[in-house]
Amino acid sequence: MSNYKIETRCIQDGYHPKNGEPRVLPIYQSTTFKYDSSEHVGKLFDLTEEGFFYSRLANPTVDCVERKIASLEGGIGALCTSSGQAASLIAVLNICNSGDHIISSSTIYGGTTNLFAVTLKRMGIEVTFVNPDESVEELQKEIKQNTKLVFAETIANPALIVTDIEKFAVLAHNNNIPLIVDNTFATPINCRPFEFGADIVVHSTSKYMDGHAVALGGVIVDSGNFNWDNGKFPGLSTPDESYHGMIYTRDCGKAAFITKARVQLMRDLGSTPSPNNAFLLNLGLETLHLRMERHCSNALKVAQYLENNENISWVNYPGLKSSKYHDLAEKYLPNGSCGVISYGVKGGREAAVKFMDSLKLAAIVVHVADTRTSVLHPASTTHRQLTDQQLMDGGITPDLIRMSIGIENVEDIIADIEQALTKIQ
């Protein structure tokens, strides 16, 4: 369906029923699949014939959702996972071994920071976090002989920094290594990183893709563009003895990366999504283009309202002209960025808490990017054990409020903020 526009593919791609089959993607709630001969099953294992045999590796419901997401990102294949964390982990482990090194933007999701700095480190993979605003020349100094990939987020959660994807792609490709981009906040509706040189895209589908806060999930998408047969990735270009000697670059061509991720790592790690969650994700994807439009237009209106409010000390939203990242947003996110904004309430930590507790429509939740407007005050929740000084050192001011703007009527969202602001005066 690649000749159709992205809105049409959101709705109709992935699942293509034949005559008399269900119109809507069915939930194949089955761990296993029946065959008439062992010879047939043998061919499935050899990957010489397509088909399903065990839902840890592939399931028809999940498969349709993977095809849809691959289409939306412009990739050649995708692998759904049980969460966004599992997607990032598998994407990295697919090309890195103990003794390897990776480069990551320092402004990434906190969970990914921990995964890289703590858990990957324990597994013998070293990470260097870099300032995403540095030049290619500066960033090049951090590359080592054993550096295997570069990692960044299109729009960083929660700093809302827009990454110069082309710059990171140049850095990676100058060194014959791939660029992996976490595109969770932008979604393929607002940015398709492959068009700017990214090689692999990962998502937490728990955010806008699901969009209703009902199903955790993640996905890895392969552009098919990276040449893994350049001597740096023996895991892809030499026989995999655990999969009867398969050489992914030789036997799978452009799909080397995504095939290895499935038949080797998903086989061994088992962080598979359930067919039911894949069904829910598919429902979310059907309206992704509509929801993103409204999330972005609502967020821009709220950001503009806050910018002109005397009780607010600062507002950070890439869509605002005042944003340091406005030029990058114009280039990479011309149709809108995301629905998440952050801002400071005058009066510091105390005023921020009072403001938050006075909100009626916006609920305090540890989640972003679903239909309902929500808020979080890191200083009094996720980072409450830190002093004001420690918070500042970590780039989080005590007055920082992160607000995920939903798709309610924007006048109601602004009225809620307005009444809560009167409580702190």
Ligand SMILES: *Cc1c(COP(=O)(O)O)cnc(C)c1O
């Ligand atoms: C939430 C999030 C993740 C982690 O995803 P889970 O589905 O919660 O495991 C990764 N990256 C970004 C940008 C996120 O916002």
